Amino acid sequence: MSCALKVPKSCRALGLHHYRWSSMASASPNLAFVPATQPPDAVEVETLQRFVSHSQRLLVLTGAGISTESGIPDYRSEGVGLYARTDRRPIQHAEFVHSASARQRYWARNFVGWPQFSSHQPNAAHLALRHWERLGKVHWLVTQNVDALHTKAGSQRMTELHGCTHRVLCLGCGEQTSRFELQKYFEALNPTWRAEAHGVAPDGDVFLTEEQVHNFRVPACSRCGGILKPDVTFFGDTVSQEKVDFVHKRLTESDSMLVAGSSLQVYSGYRFALAAQEKKLPIVIVNIGPTRSDHFAALKLNSRCGALLPLIVPQ
Numbered sequence: 001m002s003c004a005l006k007v008p009k010s011c012r013a014l015g016l017h018h019y020r021w022s023s024m025a026s027a028s029p030n031l032a033f034v035p036a037t038q039p040p041d042a043v044e045v046e047t048l049q050r051f052v053s054h055s056q057r058l059l060v061l062t063g064a065g066i067s068t069e070s071g072i073p074d075y076r077s078e079g080v081g082l083y084a085r086t087d088r089r090p091i092q093h094a095e096f097v098h099s100a101s102a103r104q105r106y107w108a109r110n111f112v113g114w115p116q117f118s119s120h121q122p123n124a125a126h127l128a129l130r131h132w133e134r135l136g137k138v139h140w141l142v143t144q145n146v147d148a149l150h151t152k153a154g155s156q157r158m159t160e161l162h163g164c165t166h167r168v169l170c171l172g173c174g175e176q177t178s179r180f181e182l183q184k185y186f187e188a189l190n191p192t193w194r195a196e197a198h199g200v201a202p203d204g205d206v207f208l209t210e211e212q213v214h215n216f217r218v219p220a221c222s223r224c225g226g227i228l229k230p231d232v233t234f235f236g237d238t239v240s241q242e243k244v245d246f247v248h249k250r251l252t253e254s255d256s257m258l259v260a261g262s263s264l265q266v267y268s269g270y271r272f273a274l275a276a277q278e279k280k281l282p283i284v285i286v287n288i289g290p291t292r293s294d295h296f297a298a299l300k301l302n303s304r305c306g307a308l309l310p311l312i313v314p315q
């Protein structure tokens with residue numbers, strides 16, 4: 001499909017060839033960060049099957065809940081999310097932009113967490129959605145996740161609403177570079193610096209003390225000397241209007257909406273559920289726990305995405 005609007009470069013264009021994506025779903029789901037839930041029952045499967053069969057142009061919105069089965073914790077899940085387990089909160093955009101020491105702390109943690117964070121594999125839910133796309137069932141996929149797992153699974157008709165940790169953006173000249181390349185610069189600048197990772201957050205952040213980050217050296221943009229930032233929308237920042245308009249256009253072309261693994265607590269994703277409701281599109285939600293749109297969804301399934309979506313046969 002041709003798009004008049006320019007959308008950000010995909011991770012594919014920026015060095016994700018480091019892995020061979022096609023054959024690498026995790027053999028079995030990692031459920032450490034997934035809230036306990038019952039397996040989907042036959043009625044739920046049949047109802048979702050009917051919904052998907054009737055949809056011709058499905059807009060799919062995914063959130064952190066689809067990646068928890070790949071071993072990446074979300075922020076909000078009851079008992080197992082990062083907010084429930086720790087007092088850590090993600091960095092704020094203004095803090096990153098205005099404070100050199102905040103950036104040093106962020107990048108030191110991100111440097112330590114990167115090898116593990118970047119190695120996470122797509123799970124059965126990501127692969128199911130990729131499969132649906134290839135069969136023409138998914139008109140567009142919108143993800144709130146920054147973990148590149150949809151890209152790794154092979155999805156192409158996709159917008160990464162909040163960017164992707166696999167890309168780095170220069171705040172000075174706007175150049176996008178690969179996070180894998182930045183890791184090499186970090187290693188060259190910090191040949192003797194060592195720290196251990198203790199738990200990785202949804203954005204690749206890990207836990208380090210102030211003392212550990214004190215001597216960590218952060219490179220500037222090699223082209224203009226500007227500040228390097230992950231190409232990710234931090235908390236306190238907003239998604240560009242261009243990107244929001246692009247997704248609204250895809251939604252206008254769609255005939256139904258599936259929300260998978262999101263509580264829709266963040267407005268940047270919730271607005272598309274509201275827009276779908278306004279357009280009177282049927283909305284189905286697959287999420288463990290309540291969401292902000294349960295009351296106007298045509299169907300709400302309290303199931304694990306990786307257990308339910310692969311059972312559906314797109315027709």
Ligand SMILES: [Zn+2]
Pocket residue numbers: 170171172173174175221222223224225226
């Ligand atoms: Zn630059």
